[in-house]
Amino acid sequence: MSLPSLPFLLEIGTEEVPDWMIPAALASLRVLFEKLEITHDSVTLDATPRRLVLRAEGLPARQADSEERVLGPAKSAPPKAVAGFARKHGVAPEALTVESTPKGDYYTFVRTVAGRATRDILAEALGGIILQIGFPKTMYWTGKGGPRFIRPIRWIVALLGEEIVPFELAGVHSGAVTSGHRRLGAREIAVTTADYEQRLRENYVILSAEARRHKIRQELAGVRVKPDPALVETLVYLTEYPTAITGSFDAEFLALPEEVLVTVMRHHQKYFSVEDEHGKLAPQFVAVMNIPSDPEGFVRRGNERVLRARFNDARFFWQTDQKKTLAARLPDLAHVTFQAKLGTYLEKTERVKALVETLGGDTHAARAAELAKCDLTTELVKEFTELQGVVGGLYARAQGEPDAVWQAIYDQYKPESMEDAIPRNRTGQIVALADKLDTLRGCFGVGLIPTGSRDPFALRRAAQGVVKILVEGKIDIDLAPLVDDGTEGAKALAEFLQDRIRYYCKDVRGFKYDEVNAAMAAGWSNLVDLEARLIRIQSLRSSPDFEPLAASFKRIRNILDQQKFAGADAAAIDEKLLQEGPERDLYDEYRRIAGQPVESVISRLRPKVDLFFDKVLVNAPEDDVRRNRLTLLGTLLQEFSNIADFSEIVTTS
């Protein structure tokens, strides 16, 4: 027989949940549901700002029955006790059987336990599941000590087949009544599992995020908008019925820098910006509203007015700021704190300037470093903090600073992520490097070291930026002495940077972890050199002699470590002590190849090393012979150790 299979619907009706938290909340809800281990054919999750929805198909009405053996009195018990046991469990005394257990013989019977109704299991579990959904920040709404959720829960739909799964949470009783769009839909809508999505649609709620995404994309297709997938996602989860509208602004605002206009539209108003056929910013924008149409143009005009006010502000700030040059603002940095223990931005500027000089920066770099932080005192940056650096660059250009200087200021915070480009010119690279190094040294020096996920000063990003700029800018300098500024944090910072270098080489550049370890063990301080060696190791690896030789090097390393031997001086090798045959041959080979690149000698060296280990006993009984052999091996290891410590290579043999 087959049990009827039922559809399940859970809708958690809330006040507006922050858009960016929704996808993770749905994933969390799915995991919690799966943990119930109720069999089902499929699960679908959907959400709008006001509802988190889980639908599943093919749930059984009840769990399968199970059997359990009930143990009664011992066989030796008086008949009265046996009859009493049978009566208590409602079975005939004749139905009891005797079972042998390690403790003796007992009366028993097998009881059939009916499987629980799925509805009961759900009714018991759902309240707890809902409250366990993971959110970054939760709130009370019924009062102190009450349940916590991301926003207040206002209704719950819970249906298994035709029936309500009854439970109560925060004073809300589950039912079969949902709620439509806040202003266009009915406030109470009776639904079934079959008509749920359709009923919502009739009430101006598009349940599927994919459908909302599709609608937005389709409506954007007719306009030349700058692609912005992240903004699309935000709007998908900020609306229940998204509709794009196009508005325009006065072309005279195009005199303002594009960066400022786009930031206002993108970050402050959540608008898409529009380009003309030449890729230049057009005086238009696209907003996405949460209603199906704007026949009278109220929404368009309202948004246009808001944008005009914002642009007016920006223009006012731009013009006000121009009255005082960046250079004239330098003394004002004495009033802007960088970090309480690290002083003001004026002090930081002085440190960065000195560091730029150490890094070999030219006069342009020195000038850029001097002006780099001055935009922090401008009205425009106070208003649009995300534009710091960019605004400074734009002002520097307007104030006639050379290209190298304004571009360096503009790019000083780059790269802001692993995907972001490094500053476009060498001046900018040096300034960005000095700025980041100063922040790292300063913070580590006063104990502000990132732990776990806590990294309030974004030091990981800074360190990652340092690595990326050095490698991709091919800046041939030693990092270690720059980091070791004598403070207590210097050691921690060196380790922190090495972690970032390792991450960059492995995860960003795709080198194998043992190659990275081997190369870094031979020196990590000059990243241009490190990268070149990694490329060499990578290509060496394809040689059939590589891994066996690496294995031999590891053996050498182990022997030297065991003997606590550190000597590696070719001049100390006493030729008279060398035994003719494999030992002498290895020494001669070493003399021939010394100073040559490993690539050209690897195939000649490998057989000699193999033969040596095959035939020669390193731990010779005579002290001088043993020492001489160890010196030979140490010297050999040393010869190639400027590329990598090959003993770090993980070999398969």
Next chain:
Amino acid sequence: MSSFQEIIFKLKQYWAERGCIIQEPYDVEVGAGTMCPETFLRVLGPEPYRVAYVQPSRRPADGRYGDNPNRLFKHSQLQVILKPSPNDVIEQYLASLEAIGIDLRKHDIKFEEDNWESPTLGAWGIGWQVMLDGLEITQFTYFQQCGGIDLDLVPAELTYGLERLTAFLQVKDSVYDIEWAKGVSYGDVRYRDELQYSVYNFEMADIAMLWKLFELHEGEAARLLKLYDPKAADKGRFPLLPAYDQVLKCSNIFNTLDARGAISVTERVGVIQRVRKLAVGVAQAWADQRRPATAEVAQ
């Protein structure tokens, strides 16, 4: 088209009909309606309360000499406190917008995450900024903590920006052009005080005198708090409200000094801490004051 004052009348009427006491503005300078005792102290404790009032809010650093069409030294907030928050609080809020003539079927309304926090008051809440056709018109907050105390009941706080809302309804690009009453513009009423306070706050305020005032008010608040005795049988008559006025004075003087550029960055955090300490002290004493002096023994 409703005038500025008519919008205020309608909103007050609307909330009065929903059980709110209509208060008049608090008569000590504040930076936001939240700081008034009607909010800051009333949200504490288990007693339900509903109140609405217009509060002129002073932000010395936001002054623009009357030149900027959107920024004001002093703007008006309509502050609504619903304690505890009713289940249909958002519906009630949306209906208040309809009550002042906004047809929400024809406008785009969005609730965008915006959690509120005031380090000076030891207060924070969870909520949204309410966007109407791209314009932020209201801050909506579920208070969670005030004066460092977890709140027993969770109040909803609605803060309407009245000048913005009116400019929206009257389709005006400058707040100075909105009609306050028939034939009288906002500029007619307020331009001179925007100009003169900007001049005072940015150019002429006597820094030494302000610091002296700050210290006097701080000292008085601290003196009073020290005298408060939670075990005193007559603690109910202890003047915590006057002590809180001293805290508000400190806060406003701090803001003026800040606008005047008189607070160095290193001092800043420290001064905020000093005000916070007093605000939290008053809140905690206030929460205690409503309990009988013998409560601890009785339990």
